[in-house]
Amino acid sequence: MDNKNTMRINKKPKIGIAILIGIVLFIxxxxxxxxxxxxxxxxxxxxxxxxxxxxxxVLQNMAGTENITLKGKISEGDDIAKIIDSNxxxxxxxxxxxxxxxxxxxxxxxxVGENYTIKASFTTVTMGGGSFGFGSSIDKTIPIxxxxxxxxxxxxxxxxxxxxxxSIIIILALLIVLIIIFxxxxxxxxxxxxxxx
Amino acid sequence: xxxxxxxxxxxxxxxxxxxxxxxxxxxxxDKLKKITGYASTTQTVGLNITVGxxxxxxxxxxxxxxxxxxxxxxxxxxxTLNFTVYNTAGTGLINxxxxxxxxxxxxxxxxxxxxxxxxATASNYVNYTCLVKLWWWxxxxxxxxxxxxxxxxSNFVQNGSSTFSLGATTGFVLGPTNLTWSSIGSxxxxxxxxxxxxxxxxxxxxxxxxxxxxxxxxxxxxxxxxTIALWAENFSVGFATGTNAECSLSTSTIMNRTVWAAINIAxxxxxxxxxxxxxxxxxxxxxxxxxxxSELTSQAYSTSNESTWTIKIQ
Numbered sequence: 001m002d003n004k005n006t007m008r009i010n011k012k013p014k015i016g017i018a019i020l021i022g023i024v025l026f027i028x029x030x031x032x033x034x035x036x037x038x039x040x041x042x043x044x045x046x047x048x049x050x051x052x053x054x055x056x057x058v059l060q061n062m063a064g065t066e067n068i069t070l071k072g073k074i075s076e077g078d079d080i081a082k083i084i085d086s087n088x089x090x091x092x093x094x095x096x097x098x099x100x101x102x103x104x105x106x107x108x109x110x111x112v113g114e115n116y117t118i119k120a121s122f123t124t125v126t127m128g129g130g131s132f133g134f135g136s137s138i139d140k141t142i143p144i145x146x147x148x149x150x151x152x153x154x155x156x157x158x159x160x161x162x163x164x165x166x167s168i169i170i171i172l173a174l175l176i177v178l179i180i181i182f183x184x185x186x187x188x189x190x191x192x193x194x195x196x197x
Numbered sequence: 198x199x200x201x202x203x204x205x206x207x208x209x210x211x212x213x214x215x216x217x218x219x220x221x222x223x224x225x226x227d228k229l230k231k232i233t234g235y236a237s238t239t240q241t242v243g244l245n246i247t248v249g250x251x252x253x254x255x256x257x258x259x260x261x262x263x264x265x266x267x268x269x270x271x272x273x274x275x276x277t278l279n280f281t282v283y284n285t286a287g288t289g290l291i292n293x294x295x296x297x298x299x300x301x302x303x304x305x306x307x308x309x310x311x312x313x314x315x316x317a318t319a320s321n322y323v324n325y326t327c328l329v330k331l332w333w334w335x336x337x338x339x340x341x342x343x344x345x346x347x348x349x350x351s352n353f354v355q356n357g358s359s360t361f362s363l364g365a366t367t368g369f370v371l372g373p374t375n376l377t378w379s380s381i382g383s384x385x386x387x388x389x390x391x392x393x394x395x396x397x398x399x400x401x402x403x404x405x406x407x408x409x410x411x412x413x414x415x416x417x418x419x420x421x422x423x424t425i426a427l428w429a430e431n432f433s434v435g436f437a438t439g440t441n442a443e444c445s446l447s448t449s450t451i452m453n454r455t456v457w458a459a460i461n462i463a464x465x466x467x468x469x470x471x472x473x474x475x476x477x478x479x480x481x482x483x484x485x486x487x488x489x490x491s492e493l494t495s496q497a498y499s500t501s502n503e504s505t506w507t508i509k510i511q
Contacts, residue, residue, distance in 0.1 A: 034368020034401050036266025040337050043362075062269045063370045063400045123507060134395070137413075138367055139511035 044143035076119035249286020253356035266364035269400035270333035280344035337365035366401035384491035394481035398470035405465035414452035443483035
């Protein structure tokens with residue numbers, strides 16, 4: 001069997017007669033793999049502004065039928081993350097797993113509470129320009145949450161924790177109310193004194 | 198003067214309210230509830246005192262390394278969980294055959310081992326080891342571990358204080374390995390592949406929602422005359438078949454050369470794809486050649502001049 005994705009068309013231009021064309025689309029290389037990580041939508045990587053962390057994701061070739069070669073790249077968020085392995089081409093023998101190392105660096109000016117996303121893409125590499133196959137590709141999303149040194153991630157308001165900010169607002173509001181009450185009472189007293197005179 | 202009286206009254210009222218609140222929350226009025234008016238009587242009370250009920254002191258794992266994800270399907274992942282039982286009256290009263298452990302997470306099936314093995318016995322302590330099988334679709338997140346056991350008097354004890362984290366695995370496998378079109382005429386339309394669907398199986402525990410199965414298609418150029426081709430834009434892929442659904446603009450997705458095209462509605466749930474129902478952990482894709490150009494000549498067409506088609510999940 002031809003080892004290419006090939007369609008053969010036999011054209012016999014004869015008006016009124018159906019032309020039969022045999023087409024075969026051969027797919028000689030079908031790969032299966034998986035990408036695992038300790039971070040997902042509900043469990044983001046928590047990291048502080050100015051901090052650098054190295055994380056691992058795992059490539060698996062447990063469900064396929066042959067060895068695979070994958071090309072990895074950071075397809076989203078490459079301004080804060082990069083693959084730090086010596087080569088971005090990964091040979092994954094059948095029945096094995098391989099760890100991929102990614103370094104995440106968060107700039108100092110990133111705000112606590114903000115969310116970012118890194119997308120690591122892995123695509124099967126087919127050898128030989130003439131061969132054809134349905135290549136496989138997986139985009140693995142790693143969510144990132146910016147936290148402070150205590151691991152908290154509520155957004156700061158005017159450089160203060162939200163609880164502190166709102167406490168100050170409430171105290172100020174109470175003070176204003178008290179001052180208004182005090183002024184009203186004092187005014188009434190003055191009015192009464194004036195009437196007595 | 199009047200305002201001063203009002204102010205003083207308000208302060209007194211506030212103090213009274215605060216004192217009453219403190220007394221109520223402090224339980225000072227609880228005794229009032231016990232005054233019933235009934236005369237006291239003499240009662241005989243039977244006491245059943247159990248000595249030496251076992252306690253599960255520790256639950257720990259020996260081989261859990263699943264924070265980075267489970268092994269992809271269709272393999273399962275066995276984890277070993279151990280626990281220690283203490284009994285002041287000695288280990289002879291413990292019913293070893295009732296030692297069991299289960300791992301649970303909201304929205305997920307319970308994974309359980311009801312026949313944990315006795316590992317070791319030392320004075321009043323017994324260690325048990327349990328192999329728990331996790332399946333590739335078991336969801337990412339924190340799982341609770343609950344160990345339990347009974348003694349010979351059927352006293353049941355359990356310890357649910359332990360947890361472990363399970364990572365997220367995104368993976369798939371597809372087949373069959375070839376597509377065929379039996380025969381077709383140049384200028385023909387809506388020619389469906391004869392051996393599709395291509396089946397995608399979800400080998401991970403992350404569900405792939407609609408619009409997240411994509412295909413990057415390329416042209417199949419003539420190998421002799423490469424200026425003519427089966428153009429990528431003339432192919433469509435759909436999740437359904439019958440009455441040329443895979444060719445219809447409303448139910449399929451037109452391919453676009455070197456552009457990722459999300460297959461309309463197609464999705465991959467996280468589940469046991471071995472059920473083979475095209476739904477649980479599985480998706481079927483049907484292929485259609487919507488137009489074989491009338492200019493095509495008799496020759497082989499392939500992707501030799503361009504790159505391969507790629508199926509992606511995200």
